[in-house]
Amino acid sequence: MTRNKQDKKEQELLTKLHKDWQQLDELGSPPIPTAQQMQEQLQLAKSAKRKAFQKELSTFVITALVLLTAFTTAMFQAPMLFIVIQVSAFVIAPIIFYILQKNKAKQEGSILS
Template sequence: MSKQNNRDKDLLTTLHNDWKQLDELGSPPIPTNHQMQEQLQMAKAAKRKAFQKELGIFVITALILLAAFTTAMFQAPMLFFVIQVSALIVAPIIFYTLHKSRTKQEGSILS
């Protein structure tokens, strides 16, 4: 009988320790105020770095487009004016066509 009692006690002790470990795994540690401030500062720094990278890419792209525009303007001004005039004529036609097809689609969905 005592062997059975010892085995049961050992089993209960093992189960109790396992339950404690499961409880520790299930509840995440609550960060302190200092840790929260540190994480906030790191997030702000990462956001600032991403913004600066995006701004740099934007500025470089804008400068490349401006350089291409200026080169096209001075190298082939007649071609530039032809492209501008055709864009002024074609853009409203495309807008009207897209707007008309969009209105048709909305009408068919509602009907």
């Protein structure tokens, strides 16, 4: 009788373990998206990228127009101020470019780490 109870307990334990292993297997393997889902995700990503590009482009154009207007006004109102601004930009621009490149390299390195 005890042998029969032990066999039954072992069988229950094995069934439970088998069920638990199946649940772990299901958790470990993510569902594979269908071709249609992949296509939808691709379209969403393209749309988001296009919107971001349009936003960045419009910001650039507006900033460029404001700067062009300011410099044109400065050139006609005070030519010496325009020359000072141009020389300052000529000196400061490479420094800003260097700092931005250095920060970009740091960010790229931290992503890979």
